[in-house]
Amino acid sequence: MPTLPLRRNDRRRHLVVCGDSPLAFRLVDELINRYDEDVTVILRSKQENYGPRIAALSRVKVIEAAAPDNNAFQQAKVSTARALAVLGSDDAGNIHAALLAQDINPDLRLVLRLFNMSLGHRVRTLFADCAVLSDAAMAAPSFVAAALGREGPTHIRVSGRTLYVVRRDEVDADRIICGLADTTDHTNADLLPVEEHSSDLVLAFTNGSGVERAVGHKRGRWVAAVRRNFGSxxxxxxxxxxxxxxxxxxxxxxxxxxxxxxxxxxxxxxxxxxxxxxxxxxxxxxxxxxxxxxxxxxxxxxxxxxxxxxxxxxxxxxxxxxxxGPQGPFRDHVVVIGLGQVGVRVIAQLHDLGVPVVGIDRNENARGIPLAKRLGLPVIIGDASRDDTLRAAYIGTSRALVTLSSHDVVNLEAALTARAVREDLLVVLRLFDNDFARLVERRFNIDVSRSVSFLAAPAFAAAMVERQVVGTIPVGRRVLLIAEVPVGDGTGLDRLTVREVEQRFEVRVIGLQRRTEQRLDWQPSPEHQLVPRDRLMVVATRSGLGQILAGSISPGQ
The missing domain is CATH 1.10.287.70 (Helix Hairpins)
Structure with missing residues (x-):
């Protein structure tokens, strides 16, 4: 849905965030440091969860409340706020809070974190201005891709077209949209390098040939399945x-x-x-x-x-x-530890791809257990840090281990225990702290680490400032964003050519919707001069998106 550029006096109106989770902390940090916003946070306690970290951020006002209710919203001055993000883990509670906030401020922009996106699409129509996002849905493709030994999620659906991330030498040159990163240095990839041809990771569009490869993969998986059953x-x-x-x-x-x-x-x-x-x-x-x-x-x-x-x-x-359900032994499967909000999406996507999965969770009532049973996937209830639990999941013959619990220490302990069983195992680790993740990768020789909140926060932040992020592309522990950017009258983008936009900001223009047309031009001329009410589809770094969004606002607005 097209969004109108913000008026300048509206930009100074504060934003409100409800939550004390890792996502809430990342989001607040993103709003302050990337978008130069004033933020009020409603959380349970400054001493619990990520409350201390949030309270330590500059330009943050903290309201302590047991729940985001009318009293908390009054203290946070929601009546004069520009946008509200509700980030609780309970879908029903988030919807309830949004309804209360809308009664106080009917013009408030709402950003809701929901797990059930089918419900979210219906709920969104109940509000005048609402974005519904799922951090689990955004992060899951990255974990799946890492477990399969690929860089980035395989496919991204953008404006009716399917794009995918691929190595430059694995795709025809005429299907490449733009270069994304030079990953020669695995520890510090160069995102959107100036010399685009130096990018070994590119964004390309599908032409239907992928279907044939998928059929071949399915046949190969069928043969592998027969072999596993024969062996059992x-x-x-x-x-x-x-x-x-x-x-x-x-x-x-x-x-x-x-x-x-x-x-x-x-x-x-x-x-x-x-x-x-x-x-x-x-x-x-x-x-x-x-x-x-x-x-x-x-x-x-x-x-x-x-x-x-x-x-x-x-x-x-x-x-x-x-x-x-299925019985062992298993081979060439992926072991997924933690069947919560992210884990349930990971096992579903792996199953859709035809990859055998064995799940582990210590909680027999975990969100992903019913889905695993419905799909016929084996699940072990037990402590994943124990050697016998991992051996029961046939970790020795698996292709990868993905640890997705919400506790860094639990994930690390399970990963190290698995490595003690099998030294060459591909391990994909969920960690919150980026510096900690970097040290873990180097010191413990862990292959890949990912942070759900790090992957999702940029999209939530962009939604709060009324910009539409339509996709995310993880590259290592960093992320690129695909976003729509409107060209306002008299803005920093007005009268620039497409080439000048790419040179001035950390972005790649992959599409252009001219003000007189409804369709998106996927191959705009570099010399096209932008005019008000044009819309750009760009791939940007987080800082680049902030720069180009700031340039899209008219001085008089």
Whole structure:
């Protein structure tokens, strides 16, 4: 939905944030330092959760209240505020708070954090000016991509078109929209480098060929699934025994053909009859044939119980699987620890991609448990920091471990325990503190760390200042934003060319909607001169987005 540029006197009206979570802290920090806003925060206590960190920020007024109710909103002066963000973990409580705030200030812009986005899309229509966002939905693709060994979420839907992040050498040049980052230095990627051709990570558009690759991947996953099921029935001991018996049969056939005077076809025929128990004892047979016949007959008798055991095991396993979900052993799967708001989305997306998943959570009532059961995914209830819990999830044969609990120490402990079981395991770690994450990656050789609040806060902040962020692209522990930017009359963007906008701000212009057209031009001319009511679609760094948004506001507004 198009948004109007803010009037200058409106910009000085304060913003209100409800919450004391990591997302609330990141959001307030973003509003103060990126957008130069005054913020009032309603939280339970300055001494609990992220209350101390929030209270320590400059230009923040803190209101302590048990809940964001009418009294708290009056203290926070919601009646004169420009926007309100409600960031609680309870969807119903967030909607209730938004309804109370709208009664106080009908013109208030609302930004709601909801987990259930289907409900969110319906709720949004109840308010005059409301954005509904899910930090879990924004962050989940990054964890999925990291677990699969990719850079960034695979696909992003923007204005009716599907874009995706890919390595430059993996896509045709005519499908590249723009360069995103030079990731040569894995610890400090260069976002939107001046020399765009130096970007090895690019944004491209799909042309349908990805469907064929997806079919191929599905076939490969089907073959992998058959292999896993075969392995679950024919365990190691049964396999060794069966192989030994078949080797003896091959030896018997060779002896019939080599020493017994049979042709190869007759040798095979004789062996098959002896295995079936149709051997005929004859005194006139040569000694070598008698020995071979006895050996083959005994092998045939031994094969029968093995075949019977395998058949019974397969039937029992199938019935147990139908009653209690899939059974191990598992191979090439992803182990997901923590089935909360982010974990439930991660297991759903991995399942959609055809990737086997085993979940672990210590809480049998975790949000993701019902979904896992519905999808037939195995879940272990237990402490993920324990060696036996991880072994029960077959961590030794997994392709990756993703730790998604809301506690940094729990995630780190589980990751280190898993690494003790298997040193080369790909580990994707959820951590809040960016500096801590950097140290963990270096000191403990952890592959990837991500912060949900770090990935989502820029989009929430942009929504509060009435700008539409339509997508996020994580690059390592940093993030790029895809956003719509209007060109106001007499602004810093007016009369600039597309090329000049890219040179002046940390952005790449990927689309242009001219004021006289409804469609989005995905390949605007670099020499096109912007005029009021044009709209740009840009990829920007967080600082670049703040700069270009500031430039889009008219001096007299």
């Amino acid at each position: 029935v024919f365990n190691r001991k049964v396999g060794v025994a069966a192989l030994s018996l078949f080797v003896l049969l091959a030896i018997g056939t060779t002896m019939f053909a080599t020493f017994g005077g049979y042709t190869w076809w007759n040798a095979i025929y004789e062996t098959a009859l002896d295995v079936a128990g149709a051997a005929q004892p004859l005194d006139s047979l040569p000694v070598i044939n008698k020995i071979t016949q006895v050996m083959v007959t005994i092998v045939g008798i031994s094969i029968i119980p093995i075949i019977t055991a395998v058949a019974l095991d397969a039937v029992v396993s199938a019935r147990l699987a139908a009653a209690a």
